[in-house]
Amino acid sequence: LCRPCNEDCATCTGPGADNCMSCQTALVLDGAAIVQCLTSCPSSQNSSNCYYCHSQCNGCFGPSNTDCVSCVDKSLVNSNGQEVCVPSCQSDEYLADINGEYLCIPCHKECNGCTGPSNSDCIECKNYNNSFIAINECTPTCPFGSYGDSSSTCVACDPQCSGCTGPSSSNCTDCLEDTVSLSGGEDVCVPNCPVWQVYDINDESCVLSNSAQITTIVISSVVGVILIILALLCACCCVYRCRRKYNGPYSDFNLKEKGGVSFLTAKSKTSRL
Numbered sequence: 001l002c003r004p005c006n007e008d009c010a011t012c013t014g015p016g017a018d019n020c021m022s023c024q025t026a027l028v029l030d031g032a033a034i035v036q037c038l039t040s041c042p043s044s045q046n047s048s049n050c051y052y053c054h055s056q057c058n059g060c061f062g063p064s065n066t067d068c069v070s071c072v073d074k075s076l077v078n079s080n081g082q083e084v085c086v087p088s089c090q091s092d093e094y095l096a097d098i099n100g101e102y103l104c105i106p107c108h109k110e111c112n113g114c115t116g117p118s119n120s121d122c123i124e125c126k127n128y129n130n131s132f133i134a135i136n137e138c139t140p141t142c143p144f145g146s147y148g149d150s151s152s153t154c155v156a157c158d159p160q161c162s163g164c165t166g167p168s169s170s171n172c173t174d175c176l177e178d179t180v181s182l183s184g185g186e187d188v189c190v191p192n193c194p195v196w197q198v199y200d201i202n203d204e205s206c207v208l209s210n211s212a213q214i215t216t217i218v219i220s221s222v223v224g225v226i227l228i229i230l231a232l233l234c235a236c237c238c239v240y241r242c243r244r245k246y247n248g249p250y251s252d253f254n255l256k257e258k259g260g261v262s263f264l265t266a267k268s269k270t271s272r273l
Contacts, residue, residue, distance in 0.1 A: 008037035010059025010069045022061040022069045026052045034061060056085035056102075065102065076102075094121070110138035130154045147171070160189035 005012035009020035020027075023037035028050050041050035053060035059069030066078075071085035078084045078097070089095050089104035094114050096105045107114035113123035118137075125138035132146050132154045142154035147164050149155050157164035161172035168188075175189035193206035200206070 006037065008039060010037075022059045023053065024059055026050060027060065027062075029062070032062070054085065056087060064100075108138070110140065125152060128152050128154050132156045158189070160191065 003015060006015060006017045006020060008017060008024055010022040010024050012019045012021055017036060020034055020037040023034065024039075026038040026041050028035040028038065030049070035049075038050065041052060051063035054063060054065040054068060056065050056072050057068035057070075058072055060067045061069070065085045066082045068075075068085045073086065073088040075083050075085050078100075084102060086095055086102040087104050091113055092107050092111070093104040094107060094116060096103055096117075105117065108117060108119040108122065110119045110126050111122035111124070112126050114121045115123065119139065120135065120137040122138045127138065127140050128142050128148045129152060130137050130139045130143060130146075139154070142148045144163060145161075146154040146156050147166055149167075155167065158167065158169040158172065160169045160176055161174070162176050163173040164171045165173060169190065170188045172189045177192040178190050179187050191206070
């Protein structure tokens with residue numbers, strides 16, 4: 001027939017207070033052996049002999065959270081392979097081992113649930129997840145050079161932006177280099193182009209401006225005409241020099257020889273050499 005233990009015992013081998021195997025609230029120990037179970041440790045009792053059960057214990061045979069008969073909340077196995085009674089933490093707390101004592105510690109203020117004390121230990125972010133620089137951390141705002149997308153994740157701005165509110169070069173709050181105004185009145189950040197060139201949004205490259213194209217055509221035409229004129233002048237000069245070379249100084253006379261004597265014969269007269 002089962003009979004109840006003494007009221008101060010959690011488990012027992014008999015009805016008396018000296019038959020306790022574990023205690024409900026407090027216990028007097030002699031080494032590891034239970035001497036007596038008590039409702040509370042008396043003020044006159046040597047504190048090195050009387051101990052209260054750990055707050056996470058339902059009955060105990062020692063003062064530690066590893067000496068529990070059963071756990072108030074839950075248990076886990078520590079690094080030494082011991083079963084430990086630990087508290088159930090709130091959603092904004094995490095369980096921390098502080099010198100062998102397991103305590104619920106508040107999460108970082110940017111976390112909705114966490115596994116540790118840092119803003120990089122969050123299960124979910126309250127505001128923004130700053131992951132675009134390969135650091136998974138929760139922040140109140142996205143850092144400069146990024147924006148928060150629809151999932152509250154910080155994403156890097158377009159390369160032409162110095163600060164932005166979205167992914168496009170038209171979402172820049174300021175431009176790194178140059179700005180182009182579209183027909184709809186929207187400003188777009190673009191790279192700086194060389195002199196005489198403008199940025200083409202459709203081609204996404206630098207092209208000659210209209211004025212530069214006209215100037216180029218005019219200059220090309222003028223240079224072409226000048227080259228043609230120079231070529232004609234060179235040709236005329238070559239013809240003139242060739243005629244001078246082959247006709248000589250008496251090109252307007254006819255040279256004739258008669259009886260061993262040479263004559264230059266003009267149109268109206270003959271002179272003897």
